[in-house]
Amino acid sequence: MAQKTGLGTRCVQAGYTPGNGEPRQIPIIQSTTYKYDTGDAMGRLFDLEDSGYFYSRIQNPTTDAVAARIAALEGGTAAMLTASGMSANFLAAFNIVECGDHIVSSSSIYGGTYNLFSVTMKRMGAEVTFVSPDCTDEELEAAFRPNTKMVFGETIANPALTVLDIEKFASHAHAHGVPLVIDNTFATPINCRPFEWGADIVTHSTSKYMDGHGGALGGCIVDSGKFDWTAHAEKFPGLCTPDESYHGIIYTERFGLEGAYINKATSQLMRDLGPVQSPQNAYYLNLGLESLHVRVPRHCSTAQAVAEYLNAHEKVEWVHYCGLPGDKYYEVGQKYLPNGSCGVVSFGVKGGRAEAENFMSRLRVAAIETHVADARTCCLHPASTTHRQMNAEELIAAGVSENLVRYSCGLEDPDDLISDIEQALA
Numbered sequence: 446m447a448q449k450t451g452l453g454t455r456c457v458q459a460g461y462t463p464g465n466g467e468p469r470q471i472p473i474i475q476s477t478t479y480k481y482d483t484g485d486a487m488g489r490l491f492d493l494e495d496s497g498y499f500y501s502r503i504q505n506p507t508t509d510a511v512a513a514r515i516a517a518l519e520g521g522t523a524a525m526l527t528a529s530g531m532s533a534n535f536l537a538a539f540n541i542v543e544c545g546d547h548i549v550s551s552s553s554i555y556g557g558t559y560n561l562f563s564v565t566m567k568r569m570g571a572e573v574t575f576v577s578p579d580c581t582d583e584e585l586e587a588a589f590r591p592n593t594k595m596v597f598g599e600t601i602a603n604p605a606l607t608v609l610d611i612e613k614f615a616s617h618a619h620a621h622g623v624p625l626v627i628d629n630t631f632a633t634p635i636n637c638r639p640f641e642w643g644a645d646i647v648t649h650s651t652s653k654y655m656d657g658h659g660g661a662l663g664g665c666i667v668d669s670g671k672f673d674w675t676a677h678a679e680k681f682p683g684l685c686t687p688d689e690s691y692h693g694i695i696y697t698e699r700f701g702l703e704g705a706y707i708n709k710a711t712s713q714l715m716r717d718l719g720p721v722q723s724p725q726n727a728y729y730l731n732l733g734l735e736s737l738h739v740r741v742p743r744h745c746s747t748a749q750a751v752a753e754y755l756n757a758h759e760k761v762e763w764v765h766y767c768g769l770p771g772d773k774y775y776e777v778g779q780k781y782l783p784n785g786s787c788g789v790v791s792f793g794v795k796g797g798r799a800e801a802e803n804f805m806s807r808l809r810v811a812a813i814e815t816h817v818a819d820a821r822t823c824c825l826h827p828a829s830t831t832h833r834q835m836n837a838e839e840l841i842a843a844g845v846s847e848n849l850v851r852y853s854c855g856l857e858d859p860d861d862l863i864s865d866i867e868q869a870l871a
């Protein structure tokens with residue numbers, strides 16, 4: 446389906462167009478394997494000479510249809526689903542960052558991704574330099590090294606809710622001949638499409654708003670198709686030189702700029718590492734996608750009301766929500782997220798860590814959960830949970846203070862959430 450349709454139409458129809466008499470809903474192809482009449486036909490698939498399905502660790506029609514829907518929403522040329530948001534971020538990086546390479550990343554990112562870059566990928570021989578999302582041009586420039594292979598950030602950071610100046614990070618990345626990879630989980634393509642601002646690759650934890658119901662873990666990587674790997678071929682040998690594990694094919698030659706990155710990720714990394722999304726989970730994810738454009742504005746309007754209520758409350762020390770005039774990210778939010786940001790509000794309860802924990806235990810409508818961005822309101826104290834492995838200095842760099850409560854507005858009535866907060870603060 447053409448990408449020129451509106452976002453709502455893409456949410457419900459893109460990526461799957463049934464023929465006459467075929468299932469209206471994307472079918473769940475619950476099969477590990479596919480049948481062929483001749484060994485030769487199958488051999489051509491293995492050599493990537495023909496396209497087709499042969500084993501669901503590499504590709505599956507259900508997950509492909511859902512990936513194509515997300516690609517259409519982001520305005521990308523190709524996409525791949527993964528088992529989780531973490532595997533999306535790992536494969537997005539590992540597709541271009543190898544042993545001996547270097548990443549420049551915003552320090553204000555999801556705790557799991559922070560560990561991935563600073564601990565796990567370090568053990569694999571890749572290094573990371575973290576920069577503040579608010580760094581100056583000079584500071585950003587100073588973070589680059591000759592072996593830098595990508596720049597990474599989150600549109601709206603989880604949990605600090607900093608908003609990234611995507612254009613600025615993209616222009617520095619491009620000046621150094623490397624792509625900008627943006628985790629767009631919190632904004633979703635309904636509120637921001639990073640490709641329109643110069644980002645090259647987008648990742649998602651689809652476990653959040655895209656699924657939207659706390660039902661299915663998943664991730665996605667989308668390629669804009671715009672980054673010219675061949676113009677910097679010496680930096681990206683994996684894409685621009687022969688792949689010995691595929692009889693010497695060169696991804697950029699075989700699949701063009703619009704397909705090289707995702708084809709390498711599926712046919713090489715998925716083949717060898719295997720964190721696939723199951724067709725069943727892709728089906729659940731797709732049910733969520735079909736209402737994404739209806740749900741996201743509601744999450745945002747509720748969060749705006751909650752943020753305004755908290756901001757005026759005497760027991761609340763501070764509120765971070767870029768929809769609040771006066772918020773540090775209000776202006777940058779108006780630029781990148783003019784229709785709303787996300788349903789997550791973070792705030793500090795007066796009285797420090799202990800009062801933050803007390804407040805949370807008194808909530809009745811909102812539940813304490815290690816999750817965000819689904820239909821049911823939930824909250825979390827990152828300093829003692831998702832970010833507990835960080836020291837005080839790292840917490841500050843990640844924008845996570847000790848009394849920070851991350852409050853994720855679900856789809857309940859806003860008045861019920863506000864009276865719940867009122868009684869818990871009282």
Ligand SMILES: *Cc1c(COP(=O)(O)O)cnc(C)c1O
Pocket residue numbers: 529530531532534555557558599603628630631649650651652653662663664
């Ligand atoms: C949750 C989250 C992840 C990790 O996703 P999982 O699906 O839990 O693996 C990555 N990035 C962001 C911004 C997230 O919120």
